[in-house]
Amino acid sequence: MxxxxxxxxxxxxxxxxxxxxxxxxxxxxxxxxxxxxxxxxxxxxxxxxxxxxxxxxxxxxxxxxxxxxxxxxxxxxxxxxxxxxxxxxxxxxxxxxxxxxxxxxxxxxxxxxxxxxxxxxxxxxxxxxxxxxxxxxxxxxxxxxxxxxxxxxxxxxxxxxxxxxxxxDIFPTGYMAAENAQIQENDTVAVWGCGPVGQFAIASAFMFGAARVIAIDRFQERLDLARSLGAITVDYSADDLSVLDALKDLTGGIGPDSCIDAVGLEAHSAQLQGVYDRVKTALMLETDRPSVLRQAIQAVRKGGTVSIPGVYGGLLDKVPFGAAFGKGITMKMGQxxxxxxxxxxxxxxxxxxxxxxxxxxxxxxxxxxxxxxxxxxxxxxxxxxxxxxxxx
Amino acid sequence: MSRALNEKPNAEPLPTLGSAGVILNGRYLPPPEDKDGKLWVRTSALVQSDPKRLYEIWRDVENAPLWQEQIERVTRTGETTSHWIMRGSDKEKTLEWDSEILADEPGHRIAWRSVCGDSSNAGEVIFEPSPGNRGTMVTVLQEFRMGKLASAWETIVGRNPKQAVIENVRHFKALAETGEIPRTQGQPHGPRGAVAGVKAAAYGEKIATPLGLNRKAS
Structure with missing residues (x-):
């Protein structure tokens, strides 16, 4: 064959x-x-x-x-x-x-x-x-x-x-991501990555009762698909755009109830930390590039949930665990x-x-x-x- | 045909305190340390079955080749004695020994030792209900006395004897729970690279996965 x-x-x-x-x-x-x-x-x-x-x-x-x-x-x-x-x-x-x-x-x-x-x-x-x-x-x-x-x-x-x-794979994976996000009726949910898993996470978040879903990506065709599902889109590559500010603006300053990292270990980041992770992974001092995970932990509201359908494989650097603890968040993940x-x-x-x-x-x-x-x-x-x- | 085995000084029964049990007077009991040419391994598995059935699978020594790696044949030689033949991963060399059961508590515990041959080992397996009855905890403690022979053994067998015990308990659990042992040997693949053999050996993939079929069922 x-x-x-x-x-x-x-x-x-x-x-x-x-x-x-x-x-x-x-x-x-x-x-x-x-x-x-x-x-x-x-x-x-x-x-x-x-x-x-x-x-x-x-x-x-x-x-x-x-x-x-x-x-x-x-x-x-x-x-x-x-x-x-x-x-x-x-x-x-x-x-x-x-x-x-x-x-x-x-x-x-x-x-x-x-x-x-x-x-x-x-x-x-x-x-x-x-x-x-x-x-x-x-x-x-x-x-x-x-x-x-x-x-x-x-x-x-x-x-x-x-x-x-x-x-x-990807439909159940997006659906479990929404389930893991512990969405309550009328919640606001942010989804990083509008690839296939992100798409199904967005669709599923609405099935779980989300009132607003915010979709973050940089590729127009993917943002277009997300909007076709009813999401509000944020193009993180736009000049002078801060994802954290955007998420505050779209939630009356409190942050999303749930954040979904549908990107995983090969996240791209335009910021300085992107360079940091590329150098460290190239030197094998770090195996994964967790810039989306960092941002999701930073962005989620107090007592909110971070759900991670994106794949991670090894050791992550500079994950803001203090922020996770300080806000009392829940994190759910896995295959x-x-x-x-x-x-x-x-x-x-x-x-x-x-x-x-x-x-x-x-x-x-x-x-x-x-x-x-x-x-x-x-x-x-x-x-x-x-x-x-x-x-x- | 198995060759004649030379009598030689060999494994004694396990010390009474070093049983496979992991709790003594409410305290966790670590396994004995490796020293004086003795290697110890303790491993356990939570198996969704009852102690009686698991005991029976383990006690049927002639069935061991179905779930123990590289055991080619086991022949009962008496009520409590058996002769074991193991074939190395090179498919040529064999290791042979006689084994004797020292303690046999149906549905609960079996202890054994080798009495002569190429392997000097002693072991014990305990089957007990897990806390809250979530299955049976199968705990094995095994001792190998091989001193400098350990590396020769590893060369022939292709696995460190401790890891072999861990893998065999894993196979035992899979067979008891599902009726088969997961395998990939024999599946298709594309052209392998220059270091494929080294990698396969490092992953433990060169050791034949035991057949796993239930002799009595087939």
């Missing part, structure tokens, strides 16, 4: 590789009909996530048709159309029972690597480094899905792929507990409450993916979301 492989920092290539096989009793093999490039794939492309190896197949947002199932998969049959969550969960451990699926104990074959870095290991992820399990991803024609008895969501209606594909959200969000799509395909800007072939990774990284061609048909 054809698959997109990570071949080093800033280097991905399409290669012919062997087809995946059933390796465990709860496996399924999926013929992929649509897959996408995620913003978090750029952290791999840019070399920010350790334990990547040349030849690793990328991709964790995908859906397709069941081709084959292992002997203990009783809920799926050949021919079923499914969306697969990017986190792999066993369904039986203490954490899955608590519905903290992204903390599953039994799906990371390389748990010892994550234990060394984080104390404990989270669940395995598709196509996201050996520390996160080393599973082959889904920017390919076929993929092996472990614990297919637990994760995949069957699509029984005739909704097109593009409307349900984002249930594999998405996908399995909680896929079904209820599918119902919202079926009822016509949201059409997630509105963010798609590019539809490509797998062969185009290496070039599109660069476009995606550089935010060229007004790109907002890239969807791949691996059979085109």
């Amino acid at each position: 054809k698959a997109l492989c990570w071949m080093g920092t800033s280097k991905v290539e399409v290669h012919n590789v062997s087809d995946p096989m059933i390796l465990n009793p709860h496996d399924a093999i999926i013929k992929i009909t649509r897959t996408a490039i995620c913003g978090s794939d750029l952290h791999l492309f840019d070399g920010f996530i350790p334990t990547m190896e040349e030849g690793d197949i990328l991709g964790h947002e995908f859906m397709g048709i069941v081709e084959e199932v292992g002997k203990d998969v009783n809920n799926l049959r050949r021919g079923d159309r499914i969306v697969v969550p990017f986190t792999i969960a066993c369904g039986n451990c203490e954490f899955c029972k608590k519905k903290i699926w992204a903390a599953c104990d039994n799906t990371n074959p390389n748990a010892h690597l994550m234990e060394a870095a984080y104390g404990y290991s989270g669940s395995g992820l598709f196509g996201y480094s050996h520390m996160m399990g080393g599973y082959a991803g889904g920017q390919a024609q076929y993929v092996r899905v472990p614990f297919a008895n637990v994760g995949p969501l069957k699509i029984e209606s005739d909704l097109p792929d593009e409307k349900v594909l984002f249930l594999s 998405t507990n996908m399995h909680n959200y896929m079904k209820p969000l599918l119902e919202r799509i079926e009822k016509g409450q949201i059409d997630p395909s509105y963010i798609i800007s590019h539809r490509i072939r797998l062969e185009d993916a290496p070039e599109m990774y660069k476009v995606w990284r550089d935010k060229k061609e007004r790109v907002t979301k890239i969807v791949i048909d691996p059979w085109a």
Whole structure:
């Protein structure tokens, strides 16, 4: 089959590789009909996530048709159309029972690597480094899905792929970000980053009852999409604009009730601290560039909530913990507990409450993916979301 | 066929105070320190199953190859004795030893030691309900006596013996909870780079993940 492989920092290539096989009793093999490039794939492309190896197949947002199932998969049959969550969960451990699926104990074959870095290991992820399990991803024609008895969501209606594909990661991730933001009726919510996760966080914040959502980015096409959802937009790159002042002005001086960091570890900042973080990460004295996180902690109102769907991987410098303590804020974060959200969000799509395909800007072939990774990284061609048909 | 094993001075039973238990008179009890050529490892797992079932899986020594890394075959040689064959990660060298069960409390505890062969080890496993009954806490304390042999062992086996115990308990938990052990060996990938072998070894990916299938179920 054809698959997109990570071949080093800033280097991905399409290669012919062997087809995946059933390796465990709860496996399924999926013929992929649509897959996408995620913003978090750029952290791999840019070399920010350790334990990547040349030849690793990328991709964790995908859906397709069941081709084959292992002997203990009783809920799926050949021919079923499914969306697969990017986190792999066993369904039986203490954490899955608590519905903290992204903390599953039994799906990371390389748990010892994550234990060394984080104390404990989270669940395995598709196509996201050996520390996160080393599973082959889904920017390919076929993929092996472990614990297919637990994760995949069957699509029984005739909704097109593009409307349900984002249930594999970014729609639930944006939704959990809004849930983690502990939004109360009539709250004001600020969202940093109007990429796909930010978009769904904005849409979800309104679902949770937010009266006003303020969206922060610098790309006009993304700010346009945010306004189309009803958000007030702030272009942080405008001359003489202070995001903190803007947020005060838009909240009567008290600050947003909730702040959502939908950017994560590779934040760009026009200010002096941006240079500071670039130098420190280049010297490997810091692994992440947390300028959005700093700003969100600074901006949130007293007793407010900072929710972090953006990915962080390692050590952060100069995080204003005094401000966090001084204002008595709550911070919630983590990989998405996908399995909680896929079904209820599918119902919202079926009822016509949201059409997630509105963010798609590019539809490509797998062969185009290496070039599109660069476009995606550089935010060229007004790109907002890239969807791949691996059979085109 | 297994070769004849030479009798040699070997592991004694675990000292009574150094049991796998982690609490003594209300105080946390740290595991013994590594010294005098002895390596100690203690590890535990919270498993969603009952102590009786977990005890039975562990006690069925001939099933050990399904969840213990690189154990090729275990043969019962008596009511409490067994012969173990381990194959190194190079697939050529083997390590063999005999093992004897010293204490056997059904549904609660098993203690063992090797009596002769290439491995000098003693261990104990305890199965007890967790506080608040959130599953069974499986706690293992194992001792390896190998002095300078430790590095030779590591070379053959491909894992430090302490980490091997930790990984085996992880496999045991996965098998007991889900009926399988997570694996990636055998999945597709693109062309690997020049240092892929070194990285795979560093990630522990060169060691075959045990099969995990339940012998009795299949």
